[in-house]
Amino acid sequence: MKEIYADHAATSYPRPPQVAEAMTNYLQNIGCNPGRGGYRRSLEAARMVYETRVLLADFFHVPQPEQVVFTPSVTYSLNLVLKGVLTSGDHVLISSMEHNAVVRPLTRLAAEQGIQVERLPCNADGTMDPLQVRRALKPNTKLVVLTHASNVTGTLLPVYEVGEILAKTDTLYCIDAAQTAGTEKVDFQDLRCDYLAFTGHKGLLGPPGIGGLCLSERALLATNSLVEGGTGSRSEDENQPQFLPDKFESGTQNAPGIAGLAAGIKIINQVGLTAIKEKKRNLTAAFLDGISGLPGIHIYGTKDPNLTTATVSINMEGIDNGDLSFMLEQGYGIMTRSGLHCAPLAHHTIGSFPVGTLRFSFGWQNTMEEIETMIQALREIIKEH
Numbered sequence: 161m162k163e164i165y166a167d168h169a170a171t172s173y174p175r176p177p178q179v180a181e182a183m184t185n186y187l188q189n190i191g192c193n194p195g196r197g198g199y200r201r202s203l204e205a206a207r208m209v210y211e212t213r214v215l216l217a218d219f220f221h222v223p224q225p226e227q228v229v230f231t232p233s234v235t236y237s238l239n240l241v242l243k244g245v246l247t248s249g250d251h252v253l254i255s256s257m258e259h260n261a262v263v264r265p266l267t268r269l270a271a272e273q274g275i276q277v278e279r280l281p282c283n284a285d286g287t288m289d290p291l292q293v294r295r296a297l298k299p300n301t302k303l304v305v306l307t308h309a310s311n312v313t314g315t316l317l318p319v320y321e322v323g324e325i326l327a328k329t330d331t332l333y334c335i336d337a338a339q340t341a342g343t344e345k346v347d348f349q350d351l352r353c354d355y356l357a358f359t360g361h362k363g364l365l366g367p368p369g370i371g372g373l374c375l376s377e378r379a380l381l382a383t384n385s386l387v388e389g390g391t392g393s394r395s396e397d398e399n400q401p402q403f404l405p406d407k408f409e410s411g412t413q414n415a416p417g418i419a420g421l422a423a424g425i426k427i428i429n430q431v432g433l434t435a436i437k438e439k440k441r442n443l444t445a446a447f448l449d450g451i452s453g454l455p456g457i458h459i460y461g462t463k464d465p466n467l468t469t470a471t472v473s474i475n476m477e478g479i480d481n482g483d484l485s486f487m488l489e490q491g492y493g494i495m496t497r498s499g500l501h502c503a504p505l506a507h508h509t510i511g512s513f514p515v516g517t518l519r520f521s522f523g524w525q526n527t528m529e530e531i532e533t534m535i536q537a538l539r540e541i542i543k544e545h
């Protein structure tokens with residue numbers, strides 16, 4: 161049976177072979193620590209890291225490459241922002257579609273430091289009125305955190321409109337681009353944000369274990385480091401350097417991960433973001449079209465493929481979504497994710513808590529033929545039950 165991978169919102173698979181090749185090339189042919197030595201191999205590693213920073217700065221339209229900080233993941237980046245910025249008495253706004261990478265650190269900060277966390281309610285299809293942000297701002301609103309797109313429904317949030325609203329205020333603005341980087345337009349300057357958190361292993365086609373955070377100049381001043389240590393710079397000083405990117409990049413870097421991420425971004429640049437988006441939009445539109453009206457299927461989120469990433473959450477009447485996911489793999493080789501997808505808040509919003517949903521999420525590597533097989537598989541399962 162042919163495998164069909166439909167869990168691209170979790171991680172990208174299969175990755176382009178160039179990603180593994182770049183990682184192997186680093187390990188076999190470079191192999192040494194970037195920024196820690198004056199010999200050829202170390203300099204070559206430092207050059208590779210710098211070139212990837214430049215690639216990312218161009219990709220996200222960040223003014224200077226130093227404003228791109230490497231981290232292990234978007235989860236780490238978001239923790240860095242939340243714990244580095246917020247102090248007792250601060251008010252923070254989030255949407256009701258956020259991932260646990262935002263919700264859990266904030267729950268802890270609220271309990272331990274009295275941070276006031278306000279959740280802006282999204283509509284049942286996951287959409288949000290950007291004016292809610294303006295109405296909810298208080299004098300002590302230090303930060304607004306929004307996911308660019310929900311990992312449960314794919315619904316895009318109005319992050320550019322909110323950026324316009326916040327640009328006229330002192331409130332810092334953080335965007336979680338986990339679900340959109342590599343597919344949607346993610347333009348740091350047009351977003352007018354202070355923090356853009358991304359992860360390398362989803363739409364950017366890189367390996368797990370590498371992510372990043374783009375920061376504005378005022379964000380550099382407003383954010384304490386989460387981890388201090390060796391940076392290969394100013395080693396005579398026992399204080400952490402306060403400049404970018406060193407302030408937030410202590411310890412030996414994940415150079416193989418960075419090499420793999422660079423290869424992923426180069427592929428995206430070759431294929432073109434517009435072509436990737438168009439392909440995913442067409443796949444999603446065809447899937448939504450094919451399953452709309454099937455008896456017993458409930459589709460969550462917006463049905464407009466222009467307002468969503470390539471992620472569709474459903475439930476089938478009378479069948480547990482975990483069982484359905486199992487049947488799809490056993491009977492048809494289709495890999496999906498069931499349950500709460502680390503985003504219980506989003507399920508409260510769309511009305512699927514506590515059972516969660518069955519999530520299909522597509523990559524530009526999926527084909528129309530695979531979409532047809534998925535629709536047909538659902539039809540057959542409905543018939544049999």
Ligand SMILES: Cc1ncc(COP(=O)(O)O)c(C=O)c1O
Pocket residue numbers: 169170233234235236259261307309310311336338339359360502
């Ligand atoms: C919206 C969103 N935020 C954060 C994360 C966490 O990503 P990572 O595990 O790469 O840190 C995910 C991953 O599913 C996500 O979809």
